[in-house]
Amino acid sequence: LLSPSQPLFCPPDTAWTSVQHNGSHLVSVKSSNGESPHPVFFKYTASMDQLQAVIDDADHCQQKLTFHCKKSRLSTPHDGTPVSWWVGRTNETHTYWGGSLPDAQKCTCGLEGNCIDSQYYCNCDADRNEWTSNTVVLSHKKHLPVTQVVMRDTGRPHSEVAYTLGPLLCSGDNSFWNSASFNTETSYLHFPTFRGELSGDVSFFFKTTAFSGVFVENLGITDFIRLELRAPAEVTFSFDVGNGPCEVTVQSPTPFNDNRWHHVRAERNVKEASLQVDQLPRETQTAPADGHARLQLNSQLFVGGTASRQRGFLGCIRSLRLNALALDLEERATVTPGVEPGCLGHCSSYGHLCRNGGRCREKRRGIECDCTFSAYDGPFCENEISAYFGAGSSVIYDFQHYNDTFSKNSSSFVALFHEDLTLMGEMATLSFRTTEMPSLLLYVSSFYEEYLSVILAPNGSLQISYKLNRHREPDVFNFGFKNLADGQLHQVKINREAAVVFV
Structure with a gap:
């Protein structure tokens, strides 16, 4: 629950909540006089309680950490002792780096097997006297956000580290897909008593093939509240606050038990009760002017069944909220017989x-x-992400000036993208559709006459050529199993690790 000053940016497909901190600039770490550098602490524009609320409610959270290292390791080679780590929300120390399992002490390249030196699990651990880099994404919600980064292996000559930590990014609604499957009519979940003495609301999604069943019920001595599928095309909200039973019903021209998701929202206050299902007209019932208004309940809240275990619900309930607060159906379902967490058929x-x-x-x-x-x-x-290419047309990308970006931050980074840099491997993926042959699909060249080319030969077969040594002829791989210039969409994935190519 951030204050209005917290930024929110909304790309076309996904809305992200972005929480900034005080260290978004490039942080350079270098020891002086042999002393260990002081760790950097990150302070966020929201309190830890606010951050935890944002993280708990989100479906996914992440933070990007980009670090560059020269003769500076993340762990020592003789026993794997970490010499660099980061600290999370509850002051716990972590030695894994992006995409890795907790405590694995591996970077993403170590898990994927594409580090610059196969003997190590992180590029920095190769301990080279040249700049190498890793960009990692930390996404274990329980450990976020990052509050401190510690880099200690900078006491040797020419050792240096620099890194940037991005904002905390969270997306999605964790409760939206929180669901439970009710497999028998006697199965149910129970929660604490619903608190809605003078006003309250209940909302959820359901999916079923059953003819009837109770979604939610809570009883008092004489008062009660209940939501149910009374008939295949009829949802009823009933309650009693001491004036006798009252009902609000929504009827549909088509059945609700079609095994598709339907949304229900019921609300009651001292003036009226209302019920809406999907986009059907909202039905209301006015409360008596001089009647009782306080709903007095004292039993547990039953979800998917009733206290009498009669007319239980068969199907799925999702995203259940009481007074706008989400109930964790999945957690309760894992310990309840006859109920399973999650639903299929989305x-x-x-x-x-x-x-x-x-x-x-x-x-x-x-x-x-x-x-x-x-x-x-x-x-x-x-x-x-596609483009139409006419005869003789192409798109050219020139990467030779990328070092200018880093020279503005630190002169040491010029070497990071220097023209002498030799790639030990690369991954390329492209999809294409054509009826023309021969055709050049992709051509990548270096400053030293090294290149990769992907073409369709005159017979429509795929041909991949690698030239990794300008003094030798290129290695040519032919895939003549079919004519790929057939007007259909095809995808090619190329992964090279040193002298081994996977296609």
Whole structure:
């Protein structure tokens, strides 16, 4: 719950909450007189309680840490003792770096097997007398945000480290996909008593094929509150505050038990009660002018069933909120017989969100759009990443001036992207569709007549050429299993590690 001064930026497909800190600039670490450098502490524009609320409510959080090192290691080679680490929200120390499992003491390149020296699990541990770098993304929510970064291996001659820590970024609603599957009519979840004496609201999604069932019920001595699917096309909100039972019902022209997600919102206050399902008209019931108004409940709240274990609900309930506070259905479902955490079948309701040929992939918590066979990218395959090339046309990218960016920050970084730098490996992925042959798909060259080329031969077969030594002829790999100039979308992935190429 950040103050209005906290920034929020909203790209087209995903909204991110961004929380800044006082150390977004480049931090250079270098020992003086043999003493260990002082660690840097990061202070955020929100309190730790506010940060924890943001992180807990988010579906995903991350922080990007980019560090550059020269003769400065993250761990010692003889016993793997960490000499660099970072500290999280509760002052715990962590030695893993982005994408790695906690306490694995590996960088992302170590897990993927593409570090510049295969003997080490981080580029910095190669201990080279030249600048190397890693950009890592820390995403274990329980450990975020980063409050301190410690780099201690800078006491040797020519040792130096520099790094930048990005803002805390969080996205998604953790409660939106929080769900439970009710497999028997006698199964239910129970929570503390619903507090809605004078006013209260309940909202959730449900999906079922059953003809009827109780979603939520809470009883008092005589008072009660209940939400149920009374018939296949009828949802009813009933309660009693001492004036006798009162009901508000929404009827639909089509059945609700179609195994698709439907949204329910019920509200009661001293003036009226209301019920809305999906986009159907909102139904209301006015409270008696001189009647009782206080709802007095004393039992546990039952979800997916009733205290009498009759008319239980069969299906899925998701994103249950009482008075705008989310209930953790999944956590309670893991210890309750007859109820399972999570739901399947999200694509049946949300698959249409995957655009431009994207394929909906089922996840326990929602969906994922697979854009592999689409000319688009992004969460819903809506960001066009393709271009049409006419005969003789091309797009050229020139990377030779990248060192200018770093020279503004530190003269030491010029060597990082110097022209003498030799790549030990690379990964390239491209998708294409054409009927023309021969065709040049990709050409990458260095300053020393080294190159990679990907072409379609005159017969439409794929041909990949590598020239890694200007004094030798290129290595040519032919894939003649089919004619790829067939007007269909094809994807090529190339991964080179030293002298070994995977296609």
